[in-house]
Amino acid sequence: MIAQNQFATASNEIIANSVICHGHHVELKNQLFEISSLQEVRAKEVIFWEGDPSNYVYEVLEGVVLLYKLTPDGRRQITDFVYPGQPFGLGARGQHRYTAEAVTGARLCRYSHERLDQSMASFPALGHTFLEWTSNELAAAQDQMLLLGRKSAMEKISSFLLRLSERSDERHDDPLNLFVPMTRNDIGDYLGLTTETVSRTITLLDKMGVITRPDQHNIVIRDFDHLVDLADDDNDTW
Amino acid sequence: MIAQNQFATASNEIIANSVICHGHHVELKNQLFEISSLQEVRAKEVIFWEGDPSNYVYEVLEGVVLLYKLTPDGRRQITDFVYPGQPFGLGARGQHRYTAEAVTGARLCRYSHERLDQSMASFPALGHTFLEWTSNELAAAQDQMLLLGRKSAMEKISSFLLRLSERSDERHDDPLNLFVPMTRNDIGDYLGLTTETVSRTITLLDKMGVITRPDQHNIVIRDFDHLVDLADDDNDTW
DNA sequence: CGGGGGTTTGACTAGTATCAAGTGAGGTGG
DNA sequence: CCACCTCACTTGATACTAGTCAAACCCCCG
Numbered sequence: 001m002i003a004q005n006q007f008a009t010a011s012n013e014i015i016a017n018s019v020i021c022h023g024h025h026v027e028l029k030n031q032l033f034e035i036s037s038l039q040e041v042r043a044k045e046v047i048f049w050e051g052d053p054s055n056y057v058y059e060v061l062e063g064v065v066l067l068y069k070l071t072p073d074g075r076r077q078i079t080d081f082v083y084p085g086q087p088f089g090l091g092a093r094g095q096h097r098y099t100a101e102a103v104t105g106a107r108l109c110r111y112s113h114e115r116l117d118q119s120m121a122s123f124p125a126l127g128h129t130f131l132e133w134t135s136n137e138l139a140a141a142q143d144q145m146l147l148l149g150r151k152s153a154m155e156k157i158s159s160f161l162l163r164l165s166e167r168s169d170e171r172h173d174d175p176l177n178l179f180v181p182m183t184r185n186d187i188g189d190y191l192g193l194t195t196e197t198v199s200r201t202i203t204l205l206d207k208m209g210v211i212t213r214p215d216q217h218n219i220v221i222r223d224f225d226h227l228v229d230l231a232d233d234d235n236d237t238w
Numbered sequence: 239m240i241a242q243n244q245f246a247t248a249s250n251e252i253i254a255n256s257v258i259c260h261g262h263h264v265e266l267k268n269q270l271f272e273i274s275s276l277q278e279v280r281a282k283e284v285i286f287w288e289g290d291p292s293n294y295v296y297e298v299l300e301g302v303v304l305l306y307k308l309t310p311d312g313r314r315q316i317t318d319f320v321y322p323g324q325p326f327g328l329g330a331r332g333q334h335r336y337t338a339e340a341v342t343g344a345r346l347c348r349y350s351h352e353r354l355d356q357s358m359a360s361f362p363a364l365g366h367t368f369l370e371w372t373s374n375e376l377a378a379a380q381d382q383m384l385l386l387g388r389k390s391a392m393e394k395i396s397s398f399l400l401r402l403s404e405r406s407d408e409r410h411d412d413p414l415n416l417f418v419p420m421t422r423n424d425i426g427d428y429l430g431l432t433t434e435t436v437s438r439t440i441t442l443l444d445k446m447g448v449i450t451r452p453d454q455h456n457i458v459i460r461d462f463d464h465l466v467d468l469a470d471d472d473n474d475t476w
Numbered sequence: 477c478g479g480g481g482g483t484t485t486g487a488c489t490a491g492t493a494t495c496a497a498g499t500g501a502g503g504t505g506g
Numbered sequence: 507c508c509a510c511c512t513c514a515c516t517t518g519a520t521a522c523t524a525g526t527c528a529a530a531c532c533c534c535c536g
Contacts, residue, residue: 134372137376194525483532503513
């Protein structure tokens with residue numbers, strides 16, 4: 001059984017190291033710590049649905065979470081993959097604007113919206129932090145709009161792999177190994193493609209010698225520079 | 239000649255009525271007013287380029303502004319059309335992440351970033367305002383991602399017209415007249431379509447009896463309910 | 477060893493882009 | 507005041523990318 005809402009002593013260290021707490025006064029840190037709680041979720045478990053009342057702001061401590069919206073007839077658009085150290089569920093006044101679901105098993109840190117507002121009142125620096133985060137999210141969303149509206153399948157997949165490589169804080173060895181926790185279907189719903197097109201494009205990159213695939217959830221970048229070219233320019237010579 | 243940076247007495251009233259000033263204490267209002275300046279731009283004039291150092295936050299007072307990003311080979315994605323009462327150029331720490339260009343002639347209100355930070359320090363309420371705006375922008379961006387990644391040309395155009403109709407604060411008469419200041423090309427670059435597809439789809443809506451087109455920049459919605467259906471469900475009976 | 481979910485591959489289709497030509501309206505200069 | 511020029515838009519024919527439908531594969535797990 002997975003414990004929810006627990007305040008186990010072992011968890012304190014993790015929460016204390018969360019990004020929301022980081023970089024603030026000791027006084028504020030303590031206050032934030034007090035209104036935080038740990039939540040653990042299994043792979044594919046829904047954390048909240050679009051339309052649910054929004055009571056918490058979340059931060060990923062371990063694992064990966066995906067955020068998505070649906071059309072009335074069930075087509076899905078994933079708007080973001082959230083990695084450790086990143087928050088989600090922020091801008092929602094009243095109710096959530098998207099569904100949040102765990103890709104892998106994950107540990108989350110929750111902060112009560114209501115009590116966060118109180119903290120913000122006494123510590124304006126906290127508001128700054130949130131504003132900066134939301135701004136970064138917005139900038140990322142605008143990049144994604146450019147990708148969705150104007151890039152080919154090959155450019156989309158290449159851009160996606162490059163973004164994954166930026167997140168892997170391992171040194172940029174060449175070849176570079178990427179862990180890809182999400183399914184081909186998830187990748188498709190993120191890039192505006194079908195599962196089949198994602199699969200075909202990845203296969204093509206393999207045949208071109210740009211990547212290799214040790215297994216489903218790992219991709220090795222063998223020719224980084226070529227991948228960079230493919231990410232922004234469809235008319236390469238392949 | 240267009241006056242820039244002017245502090246004409248006639249403009250004071252306009253700036254004082256801007257959204258940034260609205261809803262705040264008199265004291266803060268005065269402070270904001272002091273650091274604001276009016277800027278007028280002609281149609282198609284660039285206000286700032288992606289990569290430019292970001293010195294100001296802007297608010298549209300009159301007219302329409304569009305924001306866009308480019309791929310290295312020149313494909314364009316418009317991320318937003320900004321209408322009176324809406325800000326832009328906000329989240330940019332250091333340099334702008336997109337280009338801003340006037341669709342029509344426009345009047346803008348500028349606030350110095352630097353001095354805005356000072357004001358935020360003494361008036362936390364201002365930070366709240368900015369956070370709320372940025373959150374709204376983010377929510378809109380996520381809706382747009384769903385549109386770009388998962389909707390057909392007909393759904394995109396229909397959704398676009400419906401959004402325009404929400405902005406027109408005229409009462410919802412049926413038929414409802416929409417003023418469309420941007421070109422077909424702009425609409426295409428916003429929806430991830432070509433000029434030709436935009437034109438064809440609008441023509442089709444006309445032939446279906448859903449809209450009429452008095453002229454290039456005006457569209458009349460004749461069958462609002464049908465348009466709503468078309469916006470989310472491609473499999474209608476046309 | 478058998479079942480199921482995710483992935484890959486293949487054949488075919490459809491929707492939108494591309495290329496090209498023609499139309500219409502507003503602005504400018506003669 | 508009218509002719510012309512330009513730019514945006516429309517329309518048509520064709521190409522091509524990615525989607526759809528279908529089947530086979532693979533691996534993990536029971």
